[in-house]
Amino acid sequence: MIGDPVGHTLSPRIFAWLFAHLALDRHHYTAFRVPPPELPAALARVRRGLLSGLSVTLPFKEAVIPLLDSVDAPARRFGAVNCVVRGDDGLLTGYNTDAQGFRRAVELGGGQLGGARIVLLGAGGAGRAAAFAAVAQGASRLVIANRTRERAVRLGLDLVDEGIAVPDGPLRTAWTESGRPPLPPGGPIPALCRVSVAPLHAKALAPALAGADLLVNATSVGLSDPTSDPLPPGCRPEPGALVLDMVYRPLRTALLRRAEAEGAIAVDGQWMLVYQALEQLRLWTGRAVDDGAAAALHAHLGGSGP
Numbered sequence: 489m490i491g492d493p494v495g496h497t498l499s500p501r502i503f504a505w506l507f508a509h510l511a512l513d514r515h516h517y518t519a520f521r522v523p524p525p526e527l528p529a530a531l532a533r534v535r536r537g538l539l540s541g542l543s544v545t546l547p548f549k550e551a552v553i554p555l556l557d558s559v560d561a562p563a564r565r566f567g568a569v570n571c572v573v574r575g576d577d578g579l580l581t582g583y584n585t586d587a588q589g590f591r592r593a594v595e596l597g598g599g600q601l602g603g604a605r606i607v608l609l610g611a612g613g614a615g616r617a618a619a620f621a622a623v624a625q626g627a628s629r630l631v632i633a634n635r636t637r638e639r640a641v642r643l644g645l646d647l648v649d650e651g652i653a654v655p656d657g658p659l660r661t662a663w664t665e666s667g668r669p670p671l672p673p674g675g676p677i678p679a680l681c682r683v684s685v686a687p688l689h690a691k692a693l694a695p696a697l698a699g700a701d702l703l704v705n706a707t708s709v710g711l712s713d714p715t716s717d718p719l720p721p722g723c724r725p726e727p728g729a730l731v732l733d734m735v736y737r738p739l740r741t742a743l744l745r746r747a748e749a750e751g752a753i754a755v756d757g758q759w760m761l762v763y764q765a766l767e768q769l770r771l772w773t774g775r776a777v778d779d780g781a782a783a784a785l786h787a788h789l790g791g792s793g794p
């Protein structure tokens with residue numbers, strides 16, 4: 489793994505557990521702190537065969553893209569690479585495993601993305617991965633709420649440009665103002681996800697949360713701060729809705745505690761972390777583990793069941 493800093497990462501523990509579980513005795517996984525100017529040199533070492541792959545964390549998830557030989561289509565759409573695979577020819581390919589981790593974490597909590605009405609907080613790399621995964625899996629409605637409106641609008645318009653969503657609410661206005669072709673008359677096409685944007689304010693979010701099946705936090709609010717909650721006061725998830733917080737340090741975030749108090753189902757970010765790591769394992773080694781092993785790994789990291 490390369491990043492800066494890497495001191496708090498759980499990934500070495502995850503892969504040590506997985507390599508032991510699968511008896512991959514000759515595999516090793518180590519975190520390297522790489523100062524940003526040394527990123528090209530770090531990739532050159534992988535190209536030379538000193539390493540067979542990389543996990544990529546902040547601040548390199550975007551910066552690594554132009555240094556790779558190819559980037560698979562989803563990672564390019566998300567604008568973020570978190571996994572690099574070295575081919576036998578020495579060429580480096582970038583992937584993003586967050587979408588897969590997100591989808592599996594939702595399923596594990598008993599939810600499904602098909603037909604879901606979703607409120608997504610955040611529009612950074614992880615938010616983009618969640619949004620594309622949700623819409624590609626057939627979500628029926630997605631409201632993207634982000635501190636910086638332009639980033640939410642860009643994500644919403646990217647989903648529409650992809651042909652998998654139609655703009656709704658304020659995103660329709662943004663679509664028209666962007667100079668794109670006029671929208672067909674007759675309202676949203678039922679088969680496509682209706683995507684809208686909202687500010688991170690209770691007044692805008694409360695109506696979106698009413699009837700939402702899934703609330704996702706893909707902001708970094710709550711990271712290393714058990715009192716910070718990305719959901720503004722004055723709005724709440726529906727009882728029975730699934731609330732997935734991508735933040736996993738602390739494990740029980742303020743948002744998840746609030747979700748449980750409201751009768752929602754809380755899924756901690758460590759589940760997504762585990763499942764996105766399993767996808768990295770598959771890309772590097774072709775090996776997989778079952779859900780029972782994933783749960784044992786989650787417990788090993790200090791988590792409990794959703």
Ligand SMILES: NC(=O)c1ccc[n+]([C@@H]2O[C@H](COP(=O)([O-])OP(=O)(O)OC[C@H]3O[C@@H](n4cnc5c(N)ncnc54)[C@H](OP(=O)(O)O)[C@@H]3O)[C@@H](O)[C@H]2O)c1
Nearest residue numbers: 610611612613614615635636639706707708734757760761
């Ligand atoms: N569990 C997992 O497997 C997993 C995987 C990936 C990421 N994550 C976590 O997900 C979070 C986002 O990661 P990322 O890679 O998407 O980061 P990123 O690209 O830097 O995006 C950060 C997001 O957080 C928002 N944000 C930051 N500070 C905020 C504040 N004070 N108030 C409101 N919004 C704020 C940003 O809004 P602006 O656009 O306004 O800046 C943006 O939407 C991080 O906590 C990361 O650890 C978890």
